[in-house]
Amino acid sequence: MKIAVTGKGGVGKTTIIALIGRVLRDRQDSVLFIDADPDMNLATVLGIPPDMHITPIIELQDLIAERTGVTKNTPAPLFKMNPKVDDIPDRYAIEYEGFKLMVMGTIQKGGGGCACPENAFLKSLLNYMIIARDEWILLDMEAGIEHLGRGTAIGVDHMLIIVEPNGTSTETAHRIRRLADDLLVKSIQIIGNKITGPDDEQFLREELSNFNILGFVPASDVFKKISLRKSSPLDVDGKSLNPIEAIVESLSRIPVES
Numbered sequence: 001m002k003i004a005v006t007g008k009g010g011v012g013k014t015t016i017i018a019l020i021g022r023v024l025r026d027r028q029d030s031v032l033f034i035d036a037d038p039d040m041n042l043a044t045v046l047g048i049p050p051d052m053h054i055t056p057i058i059e060l061q062d063l064i065a066e067r068t069g070v071t072k073n074t075p076a077p078l079f080k081m082n083p084k085v086d087d088i089p090d091r092y093a094i095e096y097e098g099f100k101l102m103v104m105g106t107i108q109k110g111g112g113g114c115a116c117p118e119n120a121f122l123k124s125l126l127n128y129m130i131i132a133r134d135e136w137i138l139l140d141m142e143a144g145i146e147h148l149g150r151g152t153a154i155g156v157d158h159m160l161i162i163v164e165p166n167g168t169s170t171e172t173a174h175r176i177r178r179l180a181d182d183l184l185v186k187s188i189q190i191i192g193n194k195i196t197g198p199d200d201e202q203f204l205r206e207e208l209s210n211f212n213i214l215g216f217v218p219a220s221d222v223f224k225k226i227s228l229r230k231s232s233p234l235d236v237d238g239k240s241l242n243p244i245e246a247i248v249e250s251l252s253r254i255p256v257e258s
Contacts, residue, residue: 001158002156003158003251004139004160004185005159006160007176011143011162012193014045014140015223016244017140018045018226018233020247022244024138025097029135032100032101032136032137033101034137034139035103035140040105042101043103045226047234054094054101055092056104056105057104061073064118065117067080068120069083085128086132088128104122126139156185156186157186157187158186158187159185161211163204164192165192165200165203167207173190186256188211190212190213191214194218196219201216214250
């Protein structure tokens, strides 16, 4: 499956996607993480050592210029909108403890949201991985809703919106839902995070009654240490993973629309 994970800033989406990947890896599934968040924190959360240098794809300027048919650092009113990208994942994804990870990076100049060779390359690469790769793709998206206006998640099987039991988080979920519907995202699911008890669960059920809630992840010191970069998903013992395993199982039972 191809999964995009999003939500309001601070809800724990990167921690949740890392834990989902851990569960899938333990099931012997092939997992490719894609860090499409400008903060690019997924490698740290996964516990990848700093000395394993990861080059964001956007920094491959010579390659991008070659594939899009432009001259580097030169204005390019004309460029290839569908450059060759099928070799990029195997060349540039790093492997660590059974995971694969690619970091997309962001355009570091004004007007980065407009049409340009860099954006064309990144979008083509994302589309290729979502459509053509035969493995679990876990896409860590930037917080909020702006990225949906750029069509980042088109083609994913499921979009998971991570929410906390508070009004601002659920308001963001409703906004994401409206934009995702416009982009024809096939399946939108909710995961409640940092849950302290039945009242939190009931609040989310009432506030998000028109969503399917995959499950709830309790507030715990184990998961908090991951978000604080004091631990990694690999350090979590089996019992603590039970809520994540239940969510993955629920997700696996949802039919994927063609």
